[in-house]
Amino acid sequence: MSDQLAARIKEIIVETLALEDVEPASIETDAPLFGEGLGLDSIDALELALAFHKEFGVRTQENDENNREYYHSVGSLVKFITEKQAEAAASEG
Amino acid sequence: MIDHLKHWIRRFNVWITVGSYMTLAPVGYVILAFLCFCWRKDPIRRARRLQAITAKAYRFMHRWLGWTRITVFDHRCALPDLPKGPCVVIANHPTLMDVTAVTAVMGGACSIVKPALFRRALISPLLAGLGHVEGPGKDPLRIGKVVDDVGKRLEWGLPFVIFPEGTRSPRGGLGRFGRVAFEVACRANVPLVCLTITCEPVYLAKHVPLFSPPHPTPHMQIGVLAIDEPGTLGSDSRALRKKVEARYHAWLEGLAS
Numbered sequence: 001m002s003d004q005l006a007a008r009i010k011e012i013i014v015e016t017l018a019l020e021d022v023e024p025a026s027i028e029t030d031a032p033l034f035g036e037g038l039g040l041d042s043i044d045a046l047e048l049a050l051a052f053h054k055e056f057g058v059r060t061q062e063n064d065e066n067n068r069e070y071y072h073s074v075g076s077l078v079k080f081i082t083e084k085q086a087e088a089a090a091s092e093g
Numbered sequence: 094m095i096d097h098l099k100h101w102i103r104r105f106n107v108w109i110t111v112g113s114y115m116t117l118a119p120v121g122y123v124i125l126a127f128l129c130f131c132w133r134k135d136p137i138r139r140a141r142r143l144q145a146i147t148a149k150a151y152r153f154m155h156r157w158l159g160w161t162r163i164t165v166f167d168h169r170c171a172l173p174d175l176p177k178g179p180c181v182v183i184a185n186h187p188t189l190m191d192v193t194a195v196t197a198v199m200g201g202a203c204s205i206v207k208p209a210l211f212r213r214a215l216i217s218p219l220l221a222g223l224g225h226v227e228g229p230g231k232d233p234l235r236i237g238k239v240v241d242d243v244g245k246r247l248e249w250g251l252p253f254v255i256f257p258e259g260t261r262s263p264r265g266g267l268g269r270f271g272r273v274a275f276e277v278a279c280r281a282n283v284p285l286v287c288l289t290i291t292c293e294p295v296y297l298a299k300h301v302p303l304f305s306p307p308h309p310t311p312h313m314q315i316g317v318l319a320i321d322e323p324g325t326l327g328s329d330s331r332a333l334r335k336k337v338e339a340r341y342h343a344w345l346e347g348l349a350s
Binding site for chain 1: 229231232233234235236237238240269271272273276330331
């Protein structure tokens, strides 16, 4: 499940940010997305947050000190999205 | 021997200058705070007036640095074809003096300020009054608010200075450009002015501290590399960044050769 989610997140990153020279599979799950790794910036983060909300129904709160941690890598995004979805399911149930 | 003496005189001048600044700065802050309070009813007019005063103060500061041979920079340098209205100004960032130099040349300009500085109790109202914008800090998603705030300043008719590297340039090089400057220029549909800054020998770079001024006297220069209309690239901030970043690299390669 988490592998599938990671693969989908990688696809969304490439599609949303129009990364022409990057194959989704070439993005390492634990590599940093910002700065040294994939080299994304904060505007990219904003676009990704909108894309994740659209795809997974997960809203990223502005001013959350943990956002940097959540958006560190594909692996941390998998954890973040899984947790948020579980929280939403629990509150609905 | 004479060079050695000049070097020590310059170091002494730096100490005198810093001492004078520490003594006079509180007076300047009080005056600005007073004006900020007096003009509080119209934030746009207040920002414009305070920016003009700040630009004059920075011009005096650079004149002083020239008199004391700490750095030489002529703020009256002709920058042709600068837009009269709001624009986004970007530049490479070789030294800490870039902000003051660009503000002196532009006659005032807003910028993004680190939250740690922006939220300091006594300084915060002044920075807000001047129209500066609080940066995103550690939360990358706060950039949405920053982009909106910068857009408002551009609507006020003020130029906005952004160093796209986000920090001072590495020695003789260029850091990776972030997209904020390009995004706001595209959204507001205002010209993007690309300035070049040189300081030879470099001073107040990350590896050159304040109290170790280099020898000979550093000369700072500002030039216009290009002015872009975002519409020509379909207001695509990614494409605009790519084009401008490549242009800056070409300029640096030209300097090196």
